[in-house]
Amino acid sequence: MPHLTVEYSSNLHLNGDVNSLCKKLARCLLDQHTADGKAVYPIGGTRVRAYAAEDYCIGDGSINDAAFVHAALKIAPGRSEQTRKETGNALLEVMKAHFAELFEQHGLALSLEISEFNELGTWKHNNLHARFNAAPEKK
Numbered sequence: 001m002p003h004l005t006v007e008y009s010s011n012l013h014l015n016g017d018v019n020s021l022c023k024k025l026a027r028c029l030l031d032q033h034t035a036d037g038k039a040v041y042p043i044g045g046t047r048v049r050a051y052a053a054e055d056y057c058i059g060d061g062s063i064n065d066a067a068f069v070h071a072a073l074k075i076a077p078g079r080s081e082q083t084r085k086e087t088g089n090a091l092l093e094v095m096k097a098h099f100a101e102l103f104e105q106h107g108l109a110l111s112l113e114i115s116e117f118n119e120l121g122t123w124k125h126n127n128l129h130a131r132f133n134a135a136p137e138k139k
Helices: 018-030 081-098 100-105 128-134
Strands: 003-009 047-053 067-075 108-116
Touching: 003 018, 018 047, 018 081, 067 081, 081 100, 081 108, 100 108
Parallel strands: 003 047, 067 108
Antiparallel strands: 003 067
16 A cells, blocks of 8 residues: 545546656655654555546536546555645645646646555555565665
8 A cells, every 4th residue: 555546537638647647646655754764655555546537527517627636545554644644735735736737727626535445355466565675766
């Protein structure tokens, strides 16, 4: 964990650069550290993916240039409320900075939610942790 899913209105395809946003959000998650310097989220568990909503209506549909981006972060249980708050604030700041120019020119709603996975309801088979730990670190 963490797994971040970004859903966005398809009218952002042309000028939203969502692939770049995904990379920025992943970097943001990996940059989260505890007070004693330990990574909050493991690199091998970090996933960011985005899906365009082709069919949507924002408000009553009368604003043609309205768009939305909603990010839903799922994390493993056990992180403090403060850690969740800091993560949410950091992720939303990345989203705001990424879309700042569009926000000034168009109707745009950005939102984010964080929830915890239920460990009893998840199954995993993953060799990415070992592979990332063995790879030389890139920044």
